[in-house]
Amino acid sequence: MLRMSIMEHLEELRSRIIKALYGFGVVFLICLYESDRLFDIVMAPGWDAMRRTGIPGADFIAIGLMEQFQIIWVWTPLVASLFLSSPWILWQVWAFLSPGLYKRERKWAIPFVLCTAGLFLLGGAFGYFIAFRYGMTFLLGIGKNAHVLPLISIEDYFDRFVDMMLGIGVVFELPVLLFFLTLLA
Numbered sequence: 001m002l003r004m005s006i007m008e009h010l011e012e013l014r015s016r017i018i019k020a021l022y023g024f025g026v027v028f029l030i031c032l033y034e035s036d037r038l039f040d041i042v043m044a045p046g047w048d049a050m051r052r053t054g055i056p057g058a059d060f061i062a063i064g065l066m067e068q069f070q071i072i073w074v075w076t077p078l079v080a081s082l083f084l085s086s087p088w089i090l091w092q093v094w095a096f097l098s099p100g101l102y103k104r105e106r107k108w109a110i111p112f113v114l115c116t117a118g119l120f121l122l123g124g125a126f127g128y129f130i131a132f133r134y135g136m137t138f139l140l141g142i143g144k145n146a147h148v149l150p151l152i153s154i155e156d157y158f159d160r161f162v163d164m165m166l167g168i169g170v171v172f173e174l175p176v177l178l179f180f181l182t183l184l185a
Helices: 006-033 036-051 067-102 102-139 152-171 172-182
Strands: 059-063 151-153
Touching: 006 036, 006 059, 006 067, 036 059, 036 067, 036 102, 036 152, 059 152, 067 102, 102 152, 102 172, 151 152
Parallel strands: 059 151
Antiparallel strands: none
């Protein structure tokens, strides 16, 4: 086994962090260029929910002066970049950690990473295509009989969207957590 000094470890860590940031930066620039399309993808479940309620005039609005800029040109590309560059970032983490693992530990690491990433993406897809759409339809339709017109700010919508996608993605991680907890028992 090759032994490294603390300074060599720190240099390797710095190198991996820089590579991860470069990868993230490239993906962020691409997402920034495509921010209008990405925002349409984010808004699709909300538009679908608005349409399903059948309430005429229901729409999304921007309340603050900078709200459109922040959501469309900053937060949407930033969140999309985090998701899209996560394989590269995880690879950099793995490349830093793997030399210090035993062979049997490396054997478990690859299935763990694949299962974790797959379940998180599956949870995000479930949230996007099912849970968020039907949840929004239900919540927007509550005031229909009371003649309440839903006008939702894009900032509020985006916050709920990200919270739901991350929340359901994390919930889908529970089988992996339970599996590893049973290994400890």
